[in-house]
Amino acid sequence: MSSPTTRLNTPPAWLAGLAFILLATALYVLSPWLLPVRIIEGPMVQMAAQDGATLIWYTTQPLEDGACRVTIATVAGERTLPAESVGRRQRVRIDGLAPGQAYPYRIHTGRRTLAEATLRTNKTADQPFSFLVFGDSGSASRLQYLLAAQMHKPRLQPDFILHVGDLVYGGGTRQQYKDRLFVPYRHLLAEMGFWPTCGNHELVGPDERPPYLDVFELPENGPPGRPVGREYWFGYGAARFAVVDSNKYSDEATLREQVAPWLREVLGGSAATWKFVSLHHPPYTAGTRHAPDERVQRALVPVFEEVGVDIVFAGHNHLYERTLPLRDGQVTTPDDGVVYVVTGAGGARLYELPPASARPPNHAAGEDGRHSFTHVRIDGRRLRLEQIDIDGAIIDEWTRIKPAATQLPDDRPTQSDEEP
Helix, strand or coil: CCCCCCCCCCCCHHHHHHHHHHHHHHHHHHHHHHCCCCEEEEEEEEEEECCEEEEEEEECCCCCCCCCEEEEEECCEEEEEECEEECCEEEEEECCCCCCCEEEEEEEECCEEEEEEEEECCCCCCCCEEEEEECCCCCCCHHHHHHHHHHCCCCCCCCEEEECCCCCCCCCCHHHHHHHHHCCCHHHHCCCEEECCCCHHHCCCCCCCCCHHHHCCCCCCCCCCCCECCEEEEEECCEEEEECCCCCCCCHHHHHHHHHHHHHHHHHCCCCCEEEEECCCCCCCCCCCCCCCHHHHHHCHHHHHHHCCCEEEECCCCCEEEECCEECCEECCCCCCEEEEEECCCCCCCCCCCCHHHCCCCEEEEECCCCEEEEEEEECCEEEEEEEECCCCEEEEEEEECCCCCCCCCCCCCCCCCCC
């Protein structure tokens, strides 16, 4: 007589699937603590100067002060500096370097290397330099990544990046900075200074502190009474740059009463050969999506003209355009006016320009069908601007040569533009 067959009780398929999902989720959540520490954002060069720079990076888990270290190679030999830690954010300030030099560095925990790159200190006023300008980039699109790769081509060799705002689309939350900023520009951020402008998409709410102010380390030299990082200025070589937060909460009275006097002081009081302004909302544009910002026209444009600004860079309209030199809204000579450049084709969906016949007479060039960025080269009193598209083609170029410098009055400030 045969014995009865024993049947195994197997769980239903849905239960096994649920168990697998729960296990995978648990491993994902716990992996930063189970696996060795890694860098997930950065390193990023901030507060670059002639004698040093700050490195910022974020790790997979919070660390104690000194758990991460930076070893940098100098002429005098290697120096190792401990990182200051605030949760996952790691920071090292490196000073005592020489101007215009390349310094290989390594970030490590013990003997394990987390990142390697080479940072470059700011050049002196007599050295040629170049920089990139673009904005409206933070879409995490394929086009943004392709354009970022073009920025890293060896022929360009920029010394720093100026961003005109909208680094992160989709609400400006902290989680969006990884795929929209740190990953696409990882090679550039690790090598050279990155100077951001606050766009409207960096704001998360009228009463909330935007992550923008926590991610970046910015000079504390803005207008009195304004939050640190909204406005600031920095110098590079023979140029001085003023960065302005032009978002709508900066109403016309704020721009006129706080920002305008500050611009008059930091730009009008500078002996720099070249003067530039970065803001997000363009005072002059032919774009069909966003009209010229009349607040900026009334409150700040007279100051731009008064202090001798050469170029105002803006974004907001997702396209490229350049005006002729303007004064009082009218076309004038290059040595008498301000050129306005909208370089908002950095990766987001493009907007349209009207037909050429419908554009204002101050319009010199424009492109609304290709993503692009601005590359500026300065050599003494010569400036060359190129607009470069996603395939590396030059879609616009403009050159300006300034006349010989005139003698400054004895009482005009001549402080170094390298001081933050």
